[in-house]
Amino acid sequence: MKAFHTICRHLRGSKGFSVEPALCVGFSTSSYLCGRKKKMNPYEEVDQEKYSDLVQSVLSFRGQAQTPESLFEEDALLYGPVSKCKPPQQDEEARVTGNWFPLFNPERSLKPDATSDATIPLKIPLQRSKIPSVTRVLQQTMTSEQIFYLERWKQRMILELGEEGFAEYTTNIFLQGKRFHEALESILSPQGNLKERDESLLESGYIESIQHILKDVSGVRALESAVQHETLKYVGLLDCVAEYQGKLCVIDWKTSEKPKPFIRNTFDNPLQVVAYVGAVNHDAHYGFQVQCGLIVVAYKDGSPAHPHFMDTKLCSQYWAKWLLRLEEYTKKEKKQNIQKLE
16 A cells, blocks of 8 residues: 555656546446346336326325215125124024913913903003013113114214214104004094094005005904013003904004015014013903914005014914013023122
8 A cells, every 4th residue: 555655656746647536436346237237127118108097097096085875885895784694593492491481371262252342442551560561671681793783773873863863863763653653543443533533644654555454454452552461570562453364463563764574674573572472362451362473564655564474383483582581681680689789
């Protein structure tokens, strides 16, 4: 290195020769980089002009703001509609209730009591008591899956309507159901005077929806009447007891905004019907026995209602399930009472 500086000094001293320091000196220990062509990126070989519109549309895409409708569609895509979701199979047939009681009363005839006036339907008022109602038993024994889907439906509606809108919606549904039952009572009651009936009730879409069902209903025995199972200790308010196509049934009138063409779409309604059937058959106020049930789902737009007939065999199957729910309710109540005492 010293020799190099010595040479530089001699050269500076020589005339006609000058040496300027280089600003940057680069060294390479390999000749690989020299003379080798840069490798072509495969993406650069694509005809970019040909696909420029596609690239620009992808790069410029912006997601749209989500709406309640889009959320519902996404929810349905991910989880599927509620009505099509099947609950996990349970061995209900294998379970035997500890409070088994027959659905039908062996001491009561299938024929109506000759002393009772069949032309005047029974209308027994529901008295307040500590005995649980059928509705309460079913509500308190819903499965976790039923609770989940009910809560999900509620959240969907609140998302779409808001808290106040949802409260107003539920109030309107209740009022519509009440007016529907009032109209039915007016139609089916023999004491009703056509001139005194509220025509606005009779002109509703729900009444139009059930016209083909009413043609097969006759021999009304009870309307909006209370029942009590004197042994199993539960009460309820049934809609109607009448003959449907010649068979005496407990009839439950329901309203719906969605089609329910199959009995499985009615959720716990069959359990409610058989609970009333069993109560009628063991209530001293009723001098007849019922062996069938009927669920009628009416629609606001007037489209034909769906009737779900429950024969003796089907009623017996649902009766076994109802007894299990009633037993579960009783156990829950006992457990809660023990916890209160502690």
